[in-house]
Amino acid sequence: MNKEPASVSAYDTAYPRIAMTVDCIIFSFDGNELKVLLLHEPDRPNDQWSLTGKFASDEEELDDVACRVLQQHTGIESAWVEQLRTFIHPRPAGKVLTVAYCALINSKDQQLQLSGSLLQWHSVRELQFTEFGHKDLVSYCYKWLQKRIQEHPLGFNLLPEKFSLREMQNLYEAVLETRLDRRNFRKKFFAMDLLVDTGEYENDVPHRPGKLYTFNFRKYEECKPNGTGITFL
Structure with a gap:
């Protein structure tokens, strides 16, 4: 049974x-x-x-x-x-x-x-x-x-939608707890062609206002399926 x-x-x-x-x-x-x-x-x-x-x-x-x-x-x-x-x-x-x-x-x-x-x-x-x-x-x-943060653009979720290069580098230095060479850091990001110049500048800052950029998430997503891979640092 x-x-x-x-x-x-x-x-x-x-x-x-x-x-x-x-x-x-x-x-x-x-x-x-x-x-x-x-x-x-x-x-x-x-x-x-x-x-x-x-x-x-x-x-x-x-x-x-x-x-x-x-x-x-x-x-x-x-x-x-x-x-x-x-x-x-x-x-x-x-x-x-x-x-x-x-x-x-x-x-x-x-x-x-x-x-x-x-x-x-x-x-x-x-x-x-x-x-x-x-x-x-x-x-x-x-x-x-x-x-x-060195492999994926998730760090931009911690930044304002429009950010300066100074803010971007400060973020990476704070997370990684290290000083990054200013020239090389910016050169690598510009080489990836994922930063979009908004044509705007910082306001109410104690230093020379820097340009404001946004990150092109759509272009980043389009690059991934092609197997190109992106190394941020």
Whole structure:
């Protein structure tokens, strides 16, 4: 006699359930430093902060949770967001799966609506954490960004839509933590023919106004299928 297949609920109870969180490493660039958005819990010491995130239910899509975390804490509904890696963190109450998402936002053009005074931007070089494994998450994401920004134009998501060559170089130097030769850096980017001169100049700057450019994402996407490849640095 054939047995009836076990119900889904019976199948589920045969395995331990593990809590899952979605944590967002939200980066921005202030013109000089790369920063990450951190949350301060009221019951924690003043120098202890954590990443923004929330627990995910079985019914929720992880990408939707990440976008909701971003919107809830910054007011931004559309931004560059990518899932990077899943971490396992042991806690007193049991293991927790943490899915790390990286978000890059342009804080100059976009009007951020930070949800309360408990959220602040911190330099990636000076961070304090209390939540389990949050320092590891930021470290992994930062190293990933340092590598990826040399292969892909995702760094332009941190710049205003119209940017100067000075702003562009400052961004790369801040992310890579190195000084770049001004002449060679600009020469490489102009050789790729992906920068579009807008004919406009910077306003309200303490130095000689520089030309403003935009990045030609459409041309970049057209180049990729041809196998030409683009190395930014």
